[in-house]
Amino acid sequence: MTKNEFIMDCPLPFNDYDRVLLAHGGGGTLTQQLIERIFLPAFGNNPLLKRHDASVVDFPSGSLAMTTDSYVVKPLFFPGGDIGKLAVTGTVNDLAMAGAKPLYLSAGFILEEGLPLESLWKIAQSMRQTADQAGVSIITGDTKVVDKGKGDGVFINTAGVGVVKAGMDLSPASVKAGDAVLLSGDVGRHGIAIMAAREDLEFETKLESDCALLHEPILTLLSQGIEVHCLRDLTRGGLASALNEISQVAGHPILISEDQIPVREEVNAACEILGLDPFYVANEGRFVVILPEKEVEKALLILKKFEVSGAARKIGQVLADPGKSVRLNSLTGATRIIDLLSGEQLPRIC
Amino acid sequence: MTKNEFIMDCPLPFNDYDRVLLAHGGGGTLTQQLIERIFLPAFGNNPLLKRHDASVVDFPSGSLAMTTDSYVVKPLFFPGGDIGKLAVTGTVNDLAMAGAKPLYLSAGFILEEGLPLESLWKIAQSMRQTADQAGVSIITGDTKVVDKGKGDGVFINTAGVGVVKAGMDLSPASVKAGDAVLLSGDVGRHGIAIMAAREDLEFETKLESDCALLHEPILTLLSQGIEVHCLRDLTRGGLASALNEISQVAGHPILISEDQIPVREEVNAACEILGLDPFYVANEGRFVVILPEKEVEKALLILKKFEVSGAARKIGQVLADPGKSVRLNSLTGATRIIDLLSGEQLPRIC
Numbered sequence: 001m002t003k004n005e006f007i008m009d010c011p012l013p014f015n016d017y018d019r020v021l022l023a024h025g026g027g028g029t030l031t032q033q034l035i036e037r038i039f040l041p042a043f044g045n046n047p048l049l050k051r052h053d054a055s056v057v058d059f060p061s062g063s064l065a066m067t068t069d070s071y072v073v074k075p076l077f078f079p080g081g082d083i084g085k086l087a088v089t090g091t092v093n094d095l096a097m098a099g100a101k102p103l104y105l106s107a108g109f110i111l112e113e114g115l116p117l118e119s120l121w122k123i124a125q126s127m128r129q130t131a132d133q134a135g136v137s138i139i140t141g142d143t144k145v146v147d148k149g150k151g152d153g154v155f156i157n158t159a160g161v162g163v164v165k166a167g168m169d170l171s172p173a174s175v176k177a178g179d180a181v182l183l184s185g186d187v188g189r190h191g192i193a194i195m196a197a198r199e200d201l202e203f204e205t206k207l208e209s210d211c212a213l214l215h216e217p218i219l220t221l222l223s224q225g226i227e228v229h230c231l232r233d234l235t236r237g238g239l240a241s242a243l244n245e246i247s248q249v250a251g252h253p254i255l256i257s258e259d260q261i262p263v264r265e266e267v268n269a270a271c272e273i274l275g276l277d278p279f280y281v282a283n284e285g286r287f288v289v290i291l292p293e294k295e296v297e298k299a300l301l302i303l304k305k306f307e308v309s310g311a312a313r314k315i316g317q318v319l320a321d322p323g324k325s326v327r328l329n330s331l332t333g334a335t336r337i338i339d340l341l342s343g344e345q346l347p348r349i350c
Numbered sequence: 351m352t353k354n355e356f357i358m359d360c361p362l363p364f365n366d367y368d369r370v371l372l373a374h375g376g377g378g379t380l381t382q383q384l385i386e387r388i389f390l391p392a393f394g395n396n397p398l399l400k401r402h403d404a405s406v407v408d409f410p411s412g413s414l415a416m417t418t419d420s421y422v423v424k425p426l427f428f429p430g431g432d433i434g435k436l437a438v439t440g441t442v443n444d445l446a447m448a449g450a451k452p453l454y455l456s457a458g459f460i461l462e463e464g465l466p467l468e469s470l471w472k473i474a475q476s477m478r479q480t481a482d483q484a485g486v487s488i489i490t491g492d493t494k495v496v497d498k499g500k501g502d503g504v505f506i507n508t509a510g511v512g513v514v515k516a517g518m519d520l521s522p523a524s525v526k527a528g529d530a531v532l533l534s535g536d537v538g539r540h541g542i543a544i545m546a547a548r549e550d551l552e553f554e555t556k557l558e559s560d561c562a563l564l565h566e567p568i569l570t571l572l573s574q575g576i577e578v579h580c581l582r583d584l585t586r587g588g589l590a591s592a593l594n595e596i597s598q599v600a601g602h603p604i605l606i607s608e609d610q611i612p613v614r615e616e617v618n619a620a621c622e623i624l625g626l627d628p629f630y631v632a633n634e635g636r637f638v639v640i641l642p643e644k645e646v647e648k649a650l651l652i653l654k655k656f657e658v659s660g661a662a663r664k665i666g667q668v669l670a671d672p673g674k675s676v677r678l679n680s681l682t683g684a685t686r687i688i689d690l691l692s693g694e695q696l697p698r699i700c
Binding site: 030159 | 499693
């Protein structure tokens with residue numbers, strides 16, 4: 001029995017010399033081994049097992065939602081998640097934000113030569129576990145390998161499709177003057193957890209990423225008939241950037257109250273040390289809901305039933321005058337403009 | 351007027367200092383500028399202009415085909431194409447190989463800090479042009495930036511969805527003993543063109559990649575009622591790897607004749623110098639059709655009407671005995687086994 005056959009039967013433990021080679025991306029037997037020994041056992045489902053160039057699946061009647069994200073997070077494994085969990089969570093959440101029931105994902109891997117196969121195995125397992133939780137299948141995929149020094153371990157792209165009920169139009173353009181802004185929980189944890197892992201910062205309590213699937217509270221809100229105008233998850237650029245993007249398209253300013261926005265003590269402390277503003281720090285399990293004031297009470301009752309949005313609350317409203325800005329009623333009583341930053345305070349957090 | 355406003359109105363020429371910064375990937379104003387000044391002008395369409403996390407589009411009744419590929423080709427621009435053309439062509443072709451009418455694409459960019467923005471602009475334009483030719487829209491996208499030395503210019507992932515008529519089952523598992531194997535044209539040009547560009551090899555005549563869209567001949571074959579069992583484009587690993595993969599799933603050996611397989615003189619010459627076998631070299635505009643012998647004549651008549659498959663011919667057949675191999679009747683009269691290689695002879699050709 002060769003070494004590789006052993007891996008097939010029992011993928012763990014890998015040895016230190018089981019690493020990605022350029023030839024793993026070449027479309028030959030080594031690519032096949034990678035598929036058969038890592039990806040099929042992890043993702044295995046009927047369309048994928050057909051091993052064709054594209055997978056064909058049933059699609060229910062309704063409109064199709066499609067989204068894509070590439071993930072380049074560093075480090076690959078962090079408190080509260082890893083790049084695999086993130087790659088499935090992020091794309092499922094983006095579908096949910098369009099009001100879609102997530103159905104199918106694709107996965108594209110760009111591997112750096114020398115990556116330990118054990119890392120890839122763990123990442124693939126984590127993707128499968130998260131996909132199962134989200135009720136989606138990874139039905140098609142691709143692997144490329146780049147020379148050492150031309151990548152950084154693993155980059156993953158996931159694209160996702162889902163089905164949307166006819167007539168659903170959740171988007172920043174649907175936001176109206178007077179709408180309320182709900183926030184699903186505390187902000188800033190994902191970015192700070194990544195930063196802490198990268199820089200070996202220590203906190204008194206263990207700070208974990210908030211990385212989590214959001215489709216359940218969202219789809220429940222919609223199926224219960226709550227009139228929702230816009231949903232947005234607070235990833236790159238955080239709460240401040242998401243609200244700015246919405247205000248720009250909606251054409252009305254958004255006013256939020258600092259005292260309503262929960263930020264954990266460790267996050268605030270880390271932000272002070274690092275010179276960051278938690279409202280701009282990325283989250284991977286937080287979202288805002290923009291909806292008519294009359295729906296607020298019912299919506300909060302629903303959101304609070306789910307762990308991931310158990311701390312949901314109203315944080316502000318869409319103003320009536322025309323404009324494109326986000327204004328913050330700060331703890332000191334002053335009102336200030338929360339503008340878009342030119343870039344990310346923390347690069348490569350997703 | 352600031353420099354950046356100028357770019358918005360007139361994207362070309364860019365100056366040498368217009369380069370990708372880490373902050374272009376941060377979700378702030380620089381990310382917005384990249385979207386507004388490069389991607390929206392290039393890809394602009396209604397779903398994309400809504401700027402939401404996911405795009406929602408109509409989907410016709412039928413099954414859904416989905417595929418994904420990441421593109422890491424080096425160099426980014428090569429004779430006969432560039433990474434943008436390749437990224438659209440490859441994914442459209444993969445959908446066509448499943449018998450699907452390609453409809454929508456996603457595009458995920460992983461940019462290396464320092465990439466000239468002019469290169470990105472050219473690549474985006476090339477994607478749009480190819481998408482228009484294919485009749486598909488790029489409806490959703492994502493950009494990440496990695497630090498200099500952690501990527502290699504641009505990596506692109508495209509995922510694609512298309513619609514498949516109910517009941518269509520094109521796959522290696524549908525291949526039957528006695529089926530004929532048709533090849534759409536000469537093989538080996540893409541890989542050799544890339545290699546020549548990378549290594550500055552000179553040929554007497556200009557050798558260009560065969561990179562081309564294949565959906566038209568394929569969809570015409572199918573709409574004309576030709577009974578097709580399997581389609582496969584001959585990308586990574588070339589003709590030899592594609593036929594091996596099909597044979598492995600079908601459970602029958604495939605026999606092909608060397609004298610029926612066209613290889614251009616320059617490709618043969620380059621392969622001799624470089625020690626490569628043209629049957630394993632990647633193509634980006636070639637495919638095989640596996641179908642019942644009785645359909646061969648009608649199918650060739652259709653294929654020959656299209657420039658991209660004008661040189662189509664029968665190159666072999668699926669044997670009746672059980673087995674998983676590809677056998678070649680060589681020019682010398684001997685029969686030899688064409689096995690899967692462990693990796694790619696030429697890394698990063700797509």
